[in-house]
Amino acid sequence: MSHHTTPDKKFWTPANILTAIILAVGLVLTVKRFTMGIGSVTNLTDDNPWGIWIGFDLLCGVALAAGGYTTSAAVYLFGMKKYHSAVRPAITTAFLGYAFVVFALLYDLGRYYRLPYPLTIYPGPTSFLFEVGLCVALYLTVLAIEFSPAVWETLRWKKMRHYAHSLTLVLTIFGVILSTLHQSSLGGLYLIAPSKLHPLWYSPYLALFFFVSSIPAGLSMVIFEGGLSHKFLHHKMDQTHIDEAPGVTLGFAKAAAVVLFGYFNLKWIGVAIDDNWHYLATGWGAWFLVEVIGFVLVPCLMYAVAAREKNQKLAFWASIVTVLGIVLNRLNISLVAFNWQLPSEFRYVPAWEEIMITVFIVTLEITVLRFCLSKLPILHEHPEFKEAH
């Protein structure tokens, strides 16, 4: 590990200046949101009560944080030891991902200070949202414990690290159960509104779709972030991480190809079961095909080829297409194909302030992630805890 930032390196790089501007604007809008109401910074209406804060921050945020449970399950439950170095970065991004999902929710909830109500004071268990809330809360706790060894190591609190570490197996199993439940529940949320969601996207299998697609989403984020940290944080990585990276990328690419193919087939079963074929000839049908072929089948084939030819570059590009595809799918369900029958003047288009707050939250998350990756033993093993896994 040859780090040591040169002291004369400038802090005000263009990237940091941009970050600072975004954070400043975000703070101003945050004040506005919490003093003048949700309506002062969003285009939400009575017809469109959920905008990009739910469609992007919540739905996409949770799906893309699925790398945590997929990676730890692969390594600890299915014995793929050679991917071990991928666990910590995946857990870290998952933990931060969920933490920021909850943070973003505070903006969207009218009475954010009552967030614990559904879990404590008034449970409403007939609601899929209750399940989402319960599982996300529990899973965030699980991730916090799974993430904590990196902190204990840095602090050299050996006992704490030992306790946290001895829970690995239980936490992994727990994490998979909770993820299965809340990943699918996010899809389940829309089951209650068959008259509002376009039939090509509405399906009694929505919950299953969300769960299955969260797997390639998680795998792709691991590949994608792996590729990025190789480029930009190479100096923070130790030899094990560097050596294992190609294996992780190609192994995950193979898994993603298989699951994407299964998901592709499921989507067609979804169309067939309600006999919605005639919608394919409409504009909505064309848009559906763009999603299912362009952003499910295409990355599936890219991954397959990448895995067979051991082409890491191709796998990296496939991961980008997959991630975009997941985002597209979640936005289609929550915003684009939702309320499709409303006249266009009543449709929702996000306000710039709304987008800005989302950008603000994502920027904040990346800043914290960058901090963690550079200060904590995540891309390398702590010298005092080597081989202690």
Add this chain to the structure above:
Amino acid sequence: MKRRKFIGMLAGAGACLAASSASAGGTHHFTGYPESFGVLFDSTKCIGCRKCEAACNKVNELPAQPVPFDDLTVMDKRRRTHHDTFTVVNKYAVGDKPVYRKQQCNHCLEPACASACFVGAFKKDKTGAVSYDASKCVGCRYCMIACPFEIPTYEYHDPVTPRVRKCTMCQPRIEEGKLPGCVEDCPKGALVFGRREDLLGIARERIRKHPDTYINHIYGENEMGGTSWLYISGAPFSQIGLREDLGITPAPQFTSGPLGVVPAIVGLWPVFLTGAYALTKRKEKISEEEQHHAVAEAVADAQAEAAKKLKAAMDKAERDKQAAVDREVKKALKDAEEARKKEAEAADAGEQ
């Protein structure tokens, strides 16, 4: 053990989910409280005077409206309910004459909003009213997503205590034995308040008596599992803003099935995952054992080899030693012989 406790907790949560979803939308068909009330709206009698809107505004103590209620031009545009307007009357052009239709919460028998709310802030009351309790609400607005009639509205500009707002069917007035505000002030009898069962009878009777005036359908009798507000009309319902593609499935049934899968996942996943883990461990153990075995064999081979070598070496040493001894003996014998010869020679010489 910690692990068992964790999984036990989860299973508990799952069972609780299953139990409650079963009672909310499970196998039996809930058809509302038998004695509950409702309102029948007859579009053939409505003249679009907005008196019901004014009454609603008054009895619910809603803020004054920018356009007075006697200004009928507002009806040229499609309107919907808002947080300070629980009911609106819209004008629809059907054929050559206008048809008016009042809109407000339909007070579903099995309300989508109540099933969607994750703190149970909505409740179907025995009066028929679907009531909202602001002291529970978290403000997630899932109820608004869920309502098929697009009724609940929100106070988007209240930063601290925004409420979901909608028609209450004047539940407080009903409990006092009064009529809902809109019904009381309707000058044309387009609104009839009563027990839902009786209203269905009235509606059927009107349709039977005037088959040319009415379409033979009572909107709300079965839509989304039935609603407390009922509509009869001479114009097709889809032309007066009431969707006819909603079906008759009560909203909670869309989710009760998938929610019922939860306990199965909670029950089966740990078994499966622990199994996968055990298999992995077993595989590792077997390969470890095989490795052990191989090492032991190699060690044994090596030892045997070494023993053989040692024996050979010892044999050789033995042989060498024997040879040395033999050599020494031979030499000694030879020496002795020579000494004996010398002695004999010397003796010979002495005798001479």
